[in-house]
Structures are given as structure tokens and as C-alpha cells.
Amino acid sequence: MTKKGYCHLTMEQRYKIEALHKAGHKAPDIADQLDVNKSTIYRELKRNSSKRGCYNARSAHDISEEKKERFTHNRKFNRAMERFIRDKLSNEQWSPEQIAGYCKVNGILMVSHERIYQFIY
Numbered sequence: 215m216t217k218k219g220y221c222h223l224t225m226e227q228r229y230k231i232e233a234l235h236k237a238g239h240k241a242p243d244i245a246d247q248l249d250v251n252k253s254t255i256y257r258e259l260k261r262n263s264s265k266r267g268c269y270n271a272r273s274a275h276d277i278s279e280e281k282k283e284r285f286t287h288n289r290k291f292n293r294a295m296e297r298f299i300r301d302k303l304s305n306e307q308w309s310p311e312q313i314a315g316y317c318k319v320n321g322i323l324m325v326s327h328e329r330i331y332q333f334i335y
Contacts, residue, residue: 223250223258223278228271231258235269291325291333298322299330310334 223231227248234244241259245252262274298317302308308316310330317324 223254225271225275228258228275231255232269232271235259289323289325291329295324296333298324299333303334 227250230248231244234247239247241255242252245255248255258274259269262277263269299310299313302313302316310327313330314324314327316322
């Protein structure tokens with residue numbers, strides 16, 4: 215028996231997950247039918263189900279595409295980021311979390327708060 219790898223799910227696979235999940239199938243059974251690792255299905259259902267446990271393939275796929283797009287940008291630390299960080303740290307007394315959060319909300323390209331902490335140290 216070969217070990218199934220981890221993968222990115224297609225829209226078609228997400229519709230199958232939705233149908234099987236609604237029919238009461240458990241994650242390991244869904245994984246076997248789609249020939250993917252059961253961890254892939256557990257993660258998909260956990261990340262993309264509503265609070266009541268409902269899974270919607272269309273919204274799950276939209277969320278996935280949005281995340282892919284958001285993380286394709288080159289977010290290497292550069293001089294512009296350094297100036298922005300220095301300004302917010304010294305003039306505004308912002309924390310690295312506030313800087314990263316502000317940038318995320320306002321669509322400003324920025325490294326993570328962890329990377330900002332590394333810069334400070």
C-alpha cells in the first residue's frame with residue numbers, strides 16, 4: 215500500500231467532499247474515495263466549515279484561491295519596510311503585531327510580525 219501524499223484540492227474534489235460529508239461519510243472514507251491523505255480532508259473540513267459544521271465547496275475554493283493569491287507576493291524585507299517599521303516603532307510606539315496588522319488591513323506589503331521582531335533584535 216502506497217502512502218498518499220498531501221495535495222492541493224481541486225474544485226471537483228471539493229464538490230465531492232461536500233456531497234460525501236453531507237451524506238454522513240467520515241474523513242477517512244472521503245480521503246479513500248478521493249485518493250488523498252486523510253489529513254488533507256480533516257484540514258479542509260476544519261478550515262472551511264461553518265461553525266455549525268456545514269461545508270460549502272464553492273466558498274472553500276474561493277477562500278483557498280484568495281489565500282494562494284495573497285501569499286504569492288514577494289514579501290522579502292526591504293528598505294521601505296525598514297523605514298516604515300522604524301517610524302511606527304519610534305514615533306507611534308506600535309508593536310510588531312500592530313504594524314503587521316495595519317499593513318494587512320490596508321493592503322501594504324509587509325513581512326510578518328515574527329520577522330519584525332527578528333529585525334528589532
